[in-house]
Amino acid sequence: MHNKTLVELSKALQKGEYSSVELTHHFLDRIKKYDVNINSFITVTDDEALTAAKAADQIIANGDAGLLTGIPLAHKDIFCTHGVKTSCGSKMLDNFIAPYNATVVEKCQAAGMVMLGKTNMDEFAMGSSNETSFYGPVKNPWDIETVPGGSSGGSAAAVAARLAPIATGTDTGGSIRQPAALCGITGLKPTYGRVSRYGMIAFASSLDQAGPMGRSAEDVAHLLNVMSGFDERDSTSLDVPSDDYTANLNDNLAGLKIGLPKEYFAEGLDANVGKALESAIKEFEQAGASLHEISLPNTHLAVPIYYIIAPAECSSNLSRFDGVRFGYRCENPTDLNDLYTRSRGEGFGAEVKRRIMIGAYALSAGYYDAYYLKAQQIRRLISQDFSEAFKQVDVILGPTSPTTAFKIGEKLDDPLTMYLSDIYTIAVNMAGLPAMSIPAGLVEQRPVGLQLIGNYLKEAQLLNVAHQYQQVTDWHKTVPQNFV
C-alpha cells in the first residue's frame, strides 16, 4: 500500500479493497517499525488518526467521499493542531498544546484526510539540515549518517521512507525544496500568499509559504488543490481563485521555453550533481522543450540579504515567546526581566538565538537603513532579474541544492557554510515565486534534486512540467533500500 499513488489509494478505498482504518494502521505500523532509525516524527497521533479514519470510512460508505477522503498524511510540526502538541521543533513549545487549528490543517481535515502525526523540523524552521531540532536530528533514509535537509526534514524523510503517503511543509528560504532534493521526493513551494499562513507558526512573514511534499508531481498537485485558496484570516493571503492543479498535468511540453540561469551552473555546483542535471535536461529537450541560457545577475546577493530580512522578521515574530502566556517559563524568576531573558535564553536553541540577535541588531536604532532597508532594495533587484527572465522563458530550471546530502555534524558549527546550501533556493522566496524540487538522479546512492521555478501563480504549469518528466523517468519511484 505504501508505494501506491494517492489516486491509486483513493480508488482502492472507494472500491472497498481496504478501509481507511486498514490503510492508517499500515502506515502507523511502518512508523513504529522504522521511525526509530530516522526520527522523522515528533508526535504520532495514533488514536486521533484511527478516529479520523473511521469517520472517513463512514463518509466513503455514504458515497460522499472526495479524492483524498481517508488518505493519511503527516503535518510539519509548525502547523497548529487543536488539542495536539505543536512544538515547532523547540524546547520553547515542548509543552504547547495548540488551542486551534491552522487553516491548512482545517482544510485537510475537511477533505477527509487522516493525520498520522507531526513531523520533526529544524527549530522554528531555522536550519538546512534538521540538526537544530530540540528533538534530535532527522536521519536521511538514503543514508542514515547524512542529513535529510531542512527545515522540513521530517516531512521529507517520512515521505521518502514511505511512512506517510504525503506531507505538508513550509518554505522560507528553501525549507520544502532542499529537503525534498536531499531525500529524493517532490516538493512544491507555491506563490507567496497562495496557501494560508494562519496557524502556521511565523518565522519570516514576508517569505513564509506552506506547500505539499509527496512522491510525485501528481500527488503534490492533489494536495495543493486542498491546501490552497484565499483566507481572510491571513492578511497577506492572495485573493485570487485557485486553479485545479491537476488539470494541466498531461499537457505536452512541445514549444515550452526552459531557461537555464548561467549563475546556477557555475562554480560551487558539485560536478556529479551537474552531470545528473544534464541528463535531465536532455529528457526535456526530447519532450519538445527548447533551452535558453538566461542570467539572474543578482543571484549572489540572495543569501546575504536573506540573513538580514529573515532574522529581522524573526526577531519581531519570536518576541511573543516571553514565558508569560504560553510555552516555556524558567524556574523561579527573580523579576520580570529575569523571567523574559531566562525563559528565552533557556527555551531557544543556539541557531534561533543567533538569528534573533542578528535581527535585533539590524533593526536597532541607527542601523535600520543600512541593513533592513538596504536588503529590501536589493530584494527588488533580485525580483526584477526574474521578471526579465520570464519575458524570455516559461520556466527556469536548475539545481535545488549545490550538493547531495552531507554528513550529520559536518556543517553544524559553521553557520555560514550551512547557509550557502540554500544558495539556489533563497532568491525564489525573495521574489515570492512558485518553485518545486523533483528527484533527478542518484550520486553514490544519494538523491539529486532538480529545481523548476515558475512565474507568479503558475503552479499548474510547474506541476505539468514535473509530471511530464516523471512520465519518462523513474527517479521518483526509487525507494531507499532499507524502507522498501
Next chain:
Amino acid sequence: MSLLKEEVEKIAHLARISLNEQDIPAYTRNLSDIFAFVEQMNNVDTADIIPMAHPLDATARLRADIVSETNQRDHFQSIAPQVEAGLYLVPKVIE
C-alpha cells in the same frame, strides 16, 4: 565587521535573551562572520530603488470593524504557565 563582546551583550539585552558567559565568545565570532558576509550588500548601488516589502506589492487588506471572534480566555489560559482569576501572573513589577 567585527563585533566586541560588549556589543554582543548589548544585542542579547535588546533581544531579551540571557547568554551563558562561556557561550559569548562563540556568538561573538559567529555574529561577526555573518555581518561581515552581509557587508557585500554595500557594493550595490540602490539609489532610487523602492524597497520591496511584499512580493506582489500588495497592501494590507482592511475589513469591517466588527466582532469576529468569541471570548475564549479560559481555553487560551489553560496552557499558560501561571494564571489566577483570569490574569496571567508574573513576578511583582511595582513594589
